[in-house]
Amino acid sequence: MTRLEHCPAPAKLNLFLHVTGRRPDGYHLLQTAFVLVDRCDTLDFTLRDDGQVRRVTDIPGVPEDSDLVVRAARLLQEEVQRRTGTLPPGVDIALHKILPMGGGLGGGSSDAATTLMALNRLWGAGLSKQALMDLGLPLGADIPFFIFGETAFAEGVGEALQAVAVPDCWYVVIEPGVQVPTAHIFTSEYLTRNTAAVIISDFSRHYAVQSSELRQFGKNDLQQVATRLFPPVAEAVEWLGAYGDARMTGSGACVFCAFHSEEQADAVLDAFKRQAPATWKGWKAKALRKHPLAL
Known part of the structure; x- marks a missing residue:
């Protein structure tokens, strides 16, 4: 080969x-x-x-x-x-x-x-x-x-x-048209570094009792910094938050929300096409259980 x-x-x-x-x-x-x-x-x-x-x-x-x-x-x-x-x-x-x-x-x-x-x-x-x-x-x-x-x-x-196991779901992801350098977030004076540690059973228990709306566990401590420094991230969180528990991934800038079905994700994307700023990009994705190249 x-x-x-x-x-x-x-x-x-x-x-x-x-x-x-x-x-x-x-x-x-x-x-x-x-x-x-x-x-x-x-x-x-x-x-x-x-x-x-x-x-x-x-x-x-x-x-x-x-x-x-x-x-x-x-x-x-x-x-x-x-x-x-x-x-x-x-x-x-x-x-x-x-x-x-x-x-x-x-x-x-x-x-x-x-x-x-x-x-x-x-x-x-x-x-x-x-x-x-x-x-x-x-x-x-x-x-x-x-x-x-x-x-x-x-x-x-x-x-x-x-x-760990999490619900099998679809995600709508928004790219709000900005790049967020990771170093800017981790060196910011606004970053808190004292969130109490959790245990894995807390996380698993949260997802074992999900209702019709998929709500995520905990929070993203980096989001408060990114939304302060990069307003389009805050705007994307607010817009997608009208449809569910929207939050930023990693150090930003992308924002996501989980849905039980592809139909729900498509409905949000239809609204996105009508309402979102031209500088934003939106797409849907399915959760993967395994990496396609997994050893």
């Missing part, structure tokens, strides 16, 4: 996100729940015989050498060489983006995770899921989740993961 095509890199949503403290090294301590959805970037991988890792598509604002996809591929290449004494073949990577940057959907981390999983297969490296998760963590705290590959309760900086 010399090529893998149309490898999906799904988006994630944070059903809740609490900041419970800060480590001495500056990393924030978090509790969150991640769910995968079926809106995806896609990547193609083609082996080359000179050992080079190259991105063959242009991504505006993202130089090739700083792209997480390229860095992940080179890191895996080094790891395979360390383990086997042989440098794997090079690879051309075509990255087809639909997930927005600065949207809180984990697009860059998902792209990197898909790169690690796909090249682990294409190079015949044979690394375990845990080994790939450990390899990806220094590149980005969300990468281990995408390799973990199922709905998860996460702690620490986001790398301590446990599988």
Whole structure:
């Protein structure tokens, strides 16, 4: 096999996100729940015989050498060489983006995770899921989740993961036309870092007693900062909140709301097309039980 095509890199949503403290090294301590959805970037991988890792598509604002996809591929290449004494073949990577940057959907981390999983297969490296998760963590705290590959309760900086069950539902997601740099949120004077820790059974119990309206557990501590610094995020939360429990995912800017059926999601999107500002984008997505490339 010399090529893998149309490898999906799904988006994630944070059903809740609490900041419970800060480590001495500056990393924030978090509790969150991640769910995968079926809106995806896609990547193609083609082996080359000179050992080079190259991105063959242009991504505006993202130089090739700083792209997480390229860095992940080179890191895996080094790891395979360390383990086997042989440098794997090079690879051309075509990255087809639909997930927005600065949207809180984990697009860059998902792209990197898909790169690690796909090249682990294409190079015949044979690394375990845990080994790939450990390899990806220094590149980005969300990468281990995408390799973990199922709905998860996460702690620490986001790398301590446990599988959990949540209702099978549809989501309406709004991109409010702004990018929110994660660093702006975590360094803001408005960010609180003292939300009381919860336990996984609190989260699971919440979803076991759901009513006709899907209400999320907890809150997103980053939302109060993002809505203050980026008014379109606040406007999107308010607009979508008329239809259910709307909240921001990750550090923003995207806002989502859960619905039991595709028909409910379609009705909201119909209203969105009539009422939303032209600078916004809205779409629906189905929750995924497993990552399409899950090991």
